Amino acid sequence: MAKTLFYIACTFLFLSCEKALQPKPQAALRLDYPEPQYAPLPETLPFRFEYNKQATVQPSLKRAPNLFYPKMKATLYLSYRPVENNLKSLLNDAYNLPAKHLRKADEIPERLFINADKKVYGTLFKIIGDAASQMQFFLTDSTHHFLVGALYFYAKPNYDSILPAVDYIEKDVIKLMETLEWRQIKTKP
Numbered sequence: 575m576a577k578t579l580f581y582i583a584c585t586f587l588f589l590s591c592e593k594a595l596q597p598k599p600q601a602a603l604r605l606d607y608p609e610p611q612y613a614p615l616p617e618t619l620p621f622r623f624e625y626n627k628q629a630t631v632q633p634s635l636k637r638a639p640n641l642f643y644p645k646m647k648a649t650l651y652l653s654y655r656p657v658e659n660n661l662k663s664l665l666n667d668a669y670n671l672p673a674k675h676l677r678k679a680d681e682i683p684e685r686l687f688i689n690a691d692k693k694v695y696g697t698l699f700k701i702i703g704d705a706a707s708q709m710q711f712f713l714t715d716s717t718h719h720f721l722v723g724a725l726y727f728y729a730k731p732n733y734d735s736i737l738p739a740v741d742y743i744e745k746d747v748i749k750l751m752e753t754l755e756w757r758q759i760k761t762k763p
Contacts, residue, residue: 607645607742612749615639617757620654620719624753626746638721641746646739647728650747655720664720668697668712671724675705678731687713687751694754696721698747700740704731708740711747719756723747 612624615631619638625631629641629650638652655664672682680703687696696713709725725743727736 607738610742610746610749612753620656620757621721622753622755622757623750625750629746643739643743646736646743648739648743649726649728650743651724651726653722655722657714657716657718657720661714661716661720664714665712668710668720668722671722672699672701672707672710675701675703675707678705679703687711689752689754692755694751694756696751698751700744702733704733706731708733708736709744709747711751713751713754715756721754723750 608628610626610628613627614624615622621638625641628645629643632640632642632649634640634652636651636653638654640652641650643649657664675682679701682699682701685698685700687694687698689695693715694713695716696711698711699709701708701710707724707726708731709723711723713719713721725740725747727739729736733740
């Protein structure tokens with residue numbers, strides 16, 4: 575009888591010895607975006623730059639096209655204004671736009687851009703946090719041209735979720751800033 579109990583106990587021990595279940599680690603969604611291919615903007619505008627072909631150029635009433643990213647459901651809204659003794663007002667507006675997101679933003683670091691050869695000067699604002707816009711910038715030559723841009727996603731602003739897309743588009747914005755050239759404005763006689 576002792577032998578039988580011993581065999582039964584050993585059988586239960588062997589059957590109950592399974593690997594302990596471990597909770598699976600949380601995984602992050604992997605977002606692969608294609609390598610950017612850049613093309614020049616059509617020549618009908620008072621400026622030109624290179625844009626990512628993943629974006630669709632959409633006409634706008636703001637004298638500058640919008641760049642729509644269909645795979646990311648995002649739009650880079652551009653607005654162009656000529657400088658007509660209103661540079662101070664344009665700069666104030668450009669600095670106030672990111673400030674509107676201070677309530678939701680954790681921080682808004684500024685990145686200055688200066689290209690003296692092409693007379694392109696500006697600032698890139700990356701808005702970190704759950705704000706409506708994740709990036710804004712302005713570019714000017716200080717005498718004739720002023721270009722403003724703002725990035726918006728068609729989704730609830732959850733910064734952690736859209737961060738890979740923000741980083742991807744940020745490279746496109748930097749390329750835009752680096753390749754921007756102003757076209758001559760015909761002065762009135």
